Structure formats: structure tokens, C-alpha cells
Amino acid sequence: MDANFFPSNADIMRILPEIILTLAGTLLLLVEGFLKDGDDRGMVANLTFAAIAGAMAASVMAYGNPGTGFYGMIVSDGFAAFFRIVALAVGLLTVLCSGAYLKREHAYTGEFYILLLFSLAGQCLMAASNELMMVFIGLEVSSIASYILAGYLRDDKRGNESAIKYFLLGSFATAFLLYGVSWIYGMTGTTNLTAIREALTKGVPSETMVAASAALMLIGFAFKVSAAPFQIWAPDVYQGAPAPVAGFLSAGPKAAAFAIMIRVFLTAFEPLTAKWAPVLWMLALATMIAGNFAALWQSNIKRMLGYSSIAHAGYVLVAITTHSVTGTAAAMFYLAAYALMNFGAFAAVTHVAGKGEKHVTLDDLKGLSQRQPGVAAILTIFMLSLIGVPLTAGFFGKFYIFKAAIEGKLVWLTALGLLNSAVAAYYYLRVLVVMYMHDPETTEPAEEIPGGIKVTMWLTAAATLVLGVFPGLVLDFANQFAVLGR
Amino acid sequence: MNLLNLVLILPLAGFLITLLLPKDNKGAVKNFVLGFSILIFVVSLGLAGPALERPAAMTWVTDTEWISTPAIRYHVGLDGVSLWLVLLSTFLTPLAVLLSFKYIDHRVKEFFAFLLLLEFGLIGVFVALDLFLFYVFWEVCLVPMYFLIGIWGHDRRIYAAVKFFIYTMVGSVLMLAAFLYLYGKSGTFDYPAMLAMMQSGKLTLTHLEETLLFLAFFLAFAIKVPLFPLHTWLPDAHVEAPTAGSVMLAAVMLKMGTYGILRFCLPMFPNAVKENASWIVTLALIGIVYGALVALVQPNMKKLVAYSSVSHLGFVVLGLFCGNQWGLDGAVYQMLNHGISTGALFMLVGFLYERQHSLEIKDYGGVATPAPWLTVLFLVTTLASVGMPALNNFVGEFLVLQGAMKTNVWWATIAATGVILSACYMLWMVQRTFYGETPESVSHHMTDLSKREWLCIMPLVVLMVWMGVYTQTFLPSIGESNKVILERSVSARTLAEATNNGR
Numbered sequence: 011m012d013a014n015f016f017p018s019n020a021d022i023m024r025i026l027p028e029i030i031l032t033l034a035g036t037l038l039l040l041v042e043g044f045l046k047d048g049d050d051r052g053m054v055a056n057l058t059f060a061a062i063a064g065a066m067a068a069s070v071m072a073y074g075n076p077g078t079g080f081y082g083m084i085v086s087d088g089f090a091a092f093f094r095i096v097a098l099a100v101g102l103l104t105v106l107c108s109g110a111y112l113k114r115e116h117a118y119t120g121e122f123y124i125l126l127l128f129s130l131a132g133q134c135l136m137a138a139s140n141e142l143m144m145v146f147i148g149l150e151v152s153s154i155a156s157y158i159l160a161g162y163l164r165d166d167k168r169g170n171e172s173a174i175k176y177f178l179l180g181s182f183a184t185a186f187l188l189y190g191v192s193w194i195y196g197m198t199g200t201t202n203l204t205a206i207r208e209a210l211t212k213g214v215p216s217e218t219m220v221a222a223s224a225a226l227m228l229i230g231f232a233f234k235v236s237a238a239p240f241q242i243w244a245p246d247v248y249q250g251a252p253a254p255v256a257g258f259l260s261a262g263p264k265a266a267a268f269a270i271m272i273r274v275f276l277t278a279f280e281p282l283t284a285k286w287a288p289v290l291w292m293l294a295l296a297t298m299i300a301g302n303f304a305a306l307w308q309s310n311i312k313r314m315l316g317y318s319s320i321a322h323a324g325y326v327l328v329a330i331t332t333h334s335v336t337g338t339a340a341a342m343f344y345l346a347a348y349a350l351m352n353f354g355a356f357a358a359v360t361h362v363a364g365k366g367e368k369h370v371t372l373d374d375l376k377g378l379s380q381r382q383p384g385v386a387a388i389l390t391i392f393m394l395s396l397i398g399v400p401l402t403a404g405f406f407g408k409f410y411i412f413k414a415a416i417e418g419k420l421v422w423l424t425a426l427g428l429l430n431s432a433v434a435a436y437y438y439l440r441v442l443v444v445m446y447m448h449d450p451e452t453t454e455p456a457e458e459i460p461g462g463i464k465v466t467m468w469l470t471a472a473a474t475l476v477l478g479v480f481p482g483l484v485l486d487f488a489n490q491f492a493v494l495g496r
Numbered sequence: 497m498n499l500l501n502l503v504l505i506l507p508l509a510g511f512l513i514t515l516l517l518p519k520d521n522k523g524a525v526k527n528f529v530l531g532f533s534i535l536i537f538v539v540s541l542g543l544a545g546p547a548l549e550r551p552a553a554m555t556w557v558t559d560t561e562w563i564s565t566p567a568i569r570y571h572v573g574l575d576g577v578s579l580w581l582v583l584l585s586t587f588l589t590p591l592a593v594l595l596s597f598k599y600i601d602h603r604v605k606e607f608f609a610f611l612l613l614l615e616f617g618l619i620g621v622f623v624a625l626d627l628f629l630f631y632v633f634w635e636v637c638l639v640p641m642y643f644l645i646g647i648w649g650h651d652r653r654i655y656a657a658v659k660f661f662i663y664t665m666v667g668s669v670l671m672l673a674a675f676l677y678l679y680g681k682s683g684t685f686d687y688p689a690m691l692a693m694m695q696s697g698k699l700t701l702t703h704l705e706e707t708l709l710f711l712a713f714f715l716a717f718a719i720k721v722p723l724f725p726l727h728t729w730l731p732d733a734h735v736e737a738p739t740a741g742s743v744m745l746a747a748v749m750l751k752m753g754t755y756g757i758l759r760f761c762l763p764m765f766p767n768a769v770k771e772n773a774s775w776i777v778t779l780a781l782i783g784i785v786y787g788a789l790v791a792l793v794q795p796n797m798k799k800l801v802a803y804s805s806v807s808h809l810g811f812v813v814l815g816l817f818c819g820n821q822w823g824l825d826g827a828v829y830q831m832l833n834h835g836i837s838t839g840a841l842f843m844l845v846g847f848l849y850e851r852q853h854s855l856e857i858k859d860y861g862g863v864a865t866p867a868p869w870l871t872v873l874f875l876v877t878t879l880a881s882v883g884m885p886a887l888n889n890f891v892g893e894f895l896v897l898q899g900a901m902k903t904n905v906w907w908a909t910i911a912a913t914g915v916i917l918s919a920c921y922m923l924w925m926v927q928r929t930f931y932g933e934t935p936e937s938v939s940h941h942m943t944d945l946s947k948r949e950w951l952c953i954m955p956l957v958v959l960m961v962w963m964g965v966y967t968q969t970f971l972p973s974i975g976e977s978n979k980v981i982l983e984r985s986v987s988a989r990t991l992a993e994a995t996n997n998g999r
Binding site: 379380394397399400401405409410412413416417421424425428429431432435436439440442443446447480481482485486489 | 563564565566603606631632635636638639642643646647653654657658661662665666669670672673676677679680
């Protein structure tokens, strides 16, 4: 190994997305210092948008330079590119729909965008890390920025509660993860994922210790993806966080956390599959049940979507439990589809909630189909997609996951998972019920939908329907990239 | 372009166009949808020629790739059975539209758009030859009906709509699991390809697999039929749905379940069908008698007709599991009959409701005096429904009973009591509603049929007579298709027995 202070061009290309995001974030931080309180932040938002779009292009370029970089610390492969693009797409949507929101809540400052950029940089790093320290750094960069975003409206009590909860439980989870990493280092002498796998294949002093450290790391990841029994934080955080941030948290960081979970368990801990697969089996089932059954009783839409996001994490865990290529591809497709439909739903909620997010209960949606037929129709598409009705992206997501599960001989998990999704239909239908089958309670004219939110809703709804008819557009990539470096 | 694809795509196109029409011009929306649905019906008539020439095979077949991995194909086609069910759907949709001209005055555009979307799903279910495609259409039907019941229904509409959705969903997810399992074994969702693999022995199922798969399919279909004791969603849905919703639900949607049993369960799982036939028939018989007895005591007309559906659909299931040609022919004929006569009954009850705003029998009486023609047509429909000779239901019930008799005398005996009971509850309702003294409250509101209502009901009455006296139009093609299904299941059974003996 020849030591060279300057990384090679190929290495730079492999982390170009993170470089762009970090530089843009830092630059905007400087710019923000020169702006006054009342100044328009349109320029900051535009630059953020451009930076994220640039990072997206860079992700494609990084894919053009496949292989590991920085002495095996990061890896640029299709899998990384896929999740970088998913996370960045969520970032773009967040920028699109948060401007109007921040103006409405009188919190239109540049820090929002800067934090978003840093959070995205962390997620991109997670998607591409090939080494447990990188995993940790990516996770922390992403999480710390997210904690602040969750409490971005600092005069809002709910937001503060949400941020504190997210922070405390999140750091606790990261501690577990870090503890697991240190044990693994002690057992195998390395933190590189491929090297760990090799060490495990050759044999380690104590299998039990390795299994225990894998379990510790699993706890850390389970927190991040809100898997039962570590899911308690999710509904509180989603309910309290600003609506666009809740949409962002439920889609981007979650996808990145799943990406790294898949990578760690399917490369480093692959030799231990027989040990962790049954554990994941139970986690998956528990997560689906915990999410779906708790969501049945919710009357706050954001909270309901919070529980629903737990349930959906359960479906993705089913895919990971299969520990097969088709399962990984199914998880990838699902996370992309879920990001679209869930973010779209949160975008609609952002608008419907109104100033100060006062209207976030189901009752506030009464008669929405008559007051704002367009919003109601779009929200209907998202709800049907979340239920998993055919001709929506959500259906194909579930379909691929359970197909992979059947092929992986997880017949019982499939049957129970599908029944779970029938239960889930109930709470999503409640949204349709209040929108379409009740008459409006107010006669106030509906507020006009701000441009950014409108574009977000239409884009995500159109994408949900297009993927519902032509899933190949994303699935082909997922299939191609699901083979991890083994 | 293949005509069948056109028939399939037109309702969807109509749905999208309707959504784009201006919201305030209610008349234009109504006329457009009526014209469009008549157009679809006329185009669909063009399917009949080639399909009737060779009813045993699939005609109008389109088979192209939809999604490459997993291999999902857009594979549609028609045989003698599906042809009639498609025609039933395209025939009833314009009637359901016309029927709602006056009744629906609130959120008009959405209502008529949903009717077209429903038609799209229904046609799709009856022509899909790829299991995945079938599932897609099966679920597509769910959404418009959910909204039809939930938005334009009566007081407890939301409860009924959600119950309808969840019941169907539970059944269909298990069916999806069964589809996936079959895909895992065969590598295809294509139904004819799967059957060919089963026949050539490339795809074999163990006894346990066959039983479980059959049960997963059957549960989904039985909920839809609905078979006793899974029927509880039906009275709720029917009573709460608007008239057009009840008509489409009873006349066509329930047939999705029986069609599924005929198309998929019988040919694919012949051994499981044979082994499980006895308890399924028992449930069907309980359904026949129980449905009739409950109908007898209903004070609400729509509920009465709904329970009579449970009873009539019991006949269909009985016919399907008789395992002989008469039973199958009778079952399919009865599917069509029930569509026509129960559709007409719901329509007529809807007419009464539009006048009196009540579904309770006690609020009526002596309707015959102010509305003689309404009474005559109601009576004709009633007689058709109770199986009077020379009207349609007689043929179907007779065939089913004959088929049942061949297999087990007791089955036929118990089922026959259902026919007698149906005469009791239907005629008693007619007597209480149309004859006797005319109270002031009734004579005040009651008027005879309007021109529009004549137009709605007459085609159905004509068909009742036609199907009752000239079965040649329908039965030969149905018989040919059923023969193929029957032969396939018998040959598969002998094949399986041969391999079992060989071991």
C-alpha cells in the first residue's frame, strides 16, 4: 500500500456527491452570515436545489468509477448510486415544498437548507460506506442535522419535544451501534466490511461474541429504521416535527439507514446469516404488527403516518430477512416507491395543515374532496398506494417483497405480512372516508396551494402512478444493483 | 387493434374524459356517460361473433409482455363463459347510468366516472388470462365500488363501504400469496401456460400444497360470492349502496367470485375440489336455506333482495361443485340469470324508493292502484326470480338441481326447498307492497313508470323471457366452454391418480 497524501482522481469522483453537498453547505453557511433577518432566502433555496441536483449527477458519475476508494473505506457501486439518488431526490422534493412552509411559519432562514445539505451528505456517505467507521460518521452527520431539523420551529413546543426525543433516543441507539463496532474490531481486528466477512469465514475465537456484537449493531440500525421494539420515537417525532421535515425523515434518512443495514448484514455478517435471519424474521413481524395496529386508533394524520412508516419498515425487513438478491432488489424498489408516496402524502398534509399546523386531525380533512378536489384526489392516490392497491407504486413494492419472501420459503411471514396489509387498509381508508364521505364543516374558501407544494404533490403522484404501471423503470436498476460485492 | 382491447380500454378512456368534463354541467356529464357506455356496449357486441364460433377455445387473444422480471404478461382472451359475463357488464352499465339520472344529483361527475371505472375493472376480471393481471383488475373493481357505496349510499354507508373493502381485501391478499407461491414453482403468472405445465407434469403439487393453494383461492372467491358464513358484508353493502351500486354489485360483482372458482379453482386444483366439495356444498346448501329464511323475515326490501342473493348464489356454488356438465352449465346460466333478475329487482326497488323515500315494506301497500305498470313489471321480475317456467331462472335452477341430483339426491332435495322458500318470501313481499288498501301516504307520492324508467327496465324483462324460452342463444357456447374446463379437471385428476398409484 503506497501512501499518497493526495487522493487519486478516481477516488475524488467516488465521493463527489458528498464533496458537492458539503462544499455547498459550508458556502451557504457563509452567505447566510451576510443576509439579514427579513431578506428573501429564495437564492439560498435555489442554490441548495442546484447543489442537490449536482450531487445527483455526481452520483451517476461516481457510478461511472466503480470500485472502492480511500483504501477501501468507501465503495462506489450501483447500490450506493441507487440510494444516493433516492436520498437526494427526497432532498429535492423537500426543498421544493419547504419554501412556502417556512414562509408561512415565519421561519424562512437559510439554516434550514444548510442543515438539509449536511444531512444529505451524511446519507450519501452511508449509502457508499464500506467500513464501519464510515457508517458511523455518515449516520452521525445525517442524524445530528436531522435532530435540529426536527426542532426547526424553535417556538413550537411540539417541535422541541420531538427534537429532544429524537436526539436522546437517537444518540442512545448510536451508542449501541458504536459499542457493537468496537466489539467487532476486537474480534476481527478490522472495521472493513469485506475484511470482516473474510475473518468470519476463516473463523473467530468466539462466535457468540461476534453474534452479540452483530446484535448490538442491529439494535442501532433498528432504532434508525424504526423497527419494533425500538420504534417508540417515530410517531412522536413525526407528529412534532414540521410537516416537510417529517416527510423528509420518513423517506431519506430511513432509506439510507436501510441501505447501510442491508450492506452490513449482507456483506460483513453474511457468514452468520443462519443466526440473524430468524431474529430479523421476528423483528419484521413485530414491526408490521406494532405499526399497523397502533395506527388503527390514531386521529392525528401525522401521527398516523408515523405509525404507518413503522409498518412499512416492517415490510422492508421482510425483504431483508430473505437475504437474497431478489429480496435486496425488492427492498430497494420499495424504499424508492415508499419515499415517493410517503413524501407526497406529507406534502399534501403540509398544505392542508394550514398556518401553525393547526389542522392535522382526521376531522380537519372532512369534505376535503369538495373544498379542494385536487388535493383530495392526490392524497387518495397516496393512500391507495400505501394500502397497496394495484396500478400504484406501493402495490408493486409489496408485490416484489412478498414474491421474494415466497421464493425464500418464508411462507408464513408472507401470509402474516399480507394479512397485516389488509389490516392497514382500514386506517388508510379512514382518510378517504373523511375526505369523500363527510361534508365539509367549514365554509371558508380553501387556501390556494403554494406553487412548490403543488409541484411536489403532482410530481410524486405522477411518479407513484407511473411506477404502478411501469415498475421496470426503477426495478430494472434495483435488480441490476442488488448484487453486493461478495 | 384487437376488438377486445378496445372494449377494455374504452371504459378507462371514458373515466378519464369524464373527469375532465366541467363539473357544473350535470346534464352534459350524464348524457356523455350514457352515450359512451352505450357505445361500449355496441362495440362489445362485436366480440360475440368469433367467440360464439369457437366457444371452447380462447378468442380475441392478446398476449404481450408487460413486465419482464418477474414475467408478467398482458394476456387477455374470451371463451364462451367470459363472453357472456363481459356482455352482462357492458349491457348493465348503460342501464345503471340511465337509472341514476334522477337519483344522483350530488357530485354527479364523480359518480358517473366511477361507474365507468367499475366497468373497466369488471371487464378486465372476466378476460384476464394472467394471474397477476387478474389480481390487478380484481382490486381495481374494489375502489370505485367503495366510493359508490361510501359517498352516495344511505345512512350507514361508511360502515358498509369499509366493511366491503376490508372483507374483500383479506381474501384477496391470501389469493395474492397463492399466486406468488405458484409463480415460485412455475416461473410464470400466465394461466394457460401454467395449466399446460400442470398437464404435462412439469408442475406438480403435493397434496398439502394443492389443498392450501385451493383454500387460499377459494377463500377470496367465497368472500366475493358470498358463501355462507362469509356473507355478512353483503346485506350491509346492498342496503346502503345507491340503486346503481346495488345493481352492479349484485348483477356483476358477485359473479367475480363464482367466475374465479370456475376459471381457476376447478381446472387447477381438481383433487382438492373433489375432496373439499362436500363441506363446500354443505355451506352452499346452508346458504340457500338460511338466505331464504332470513329473507322471509326482512322488513326492508333491499335487505330482502340481498338475502335472496345469498340464497341464489348458493345455487351457483352448488352447481359448480357438482362435478358434472349440468351443474356447471346451470351455474353459469344462473350467474347470468341472477344478474338480470336481481339487477331488475334492485332497479324496481330503487324506483319505489325514489317515490316514497323508504325501503320498509310497511310503508307501502296497494301500490298497484296508482302504479299498475310498475306492479306488472315487478311481478314479472319476481316470478322470474322465484323460478317460474318460461322465465330465465327456471332454466338455471333446473340444470343445477339436475346436476346435484346426479351426484347426491340429498343435495338436490335440500336445494329444492330453497326454490319453494323463494316463492314464499318474494310473493309475500309483493302482496304486502302492491296489493291491499292504498294508504293516503302511498297514493300521494306514487306515480307510474316514467319513460326513462321504462327504458331501464324493459331490456331486462325482454332478456328474462328470452333466456327463459330460447336458451339456444346462450347455452351451447356456455356448454362448450364448460366441457373444456370439466375435461381438464377430470384428466388432471386421472393423471394425478395415475402418478399416485405409480409411486
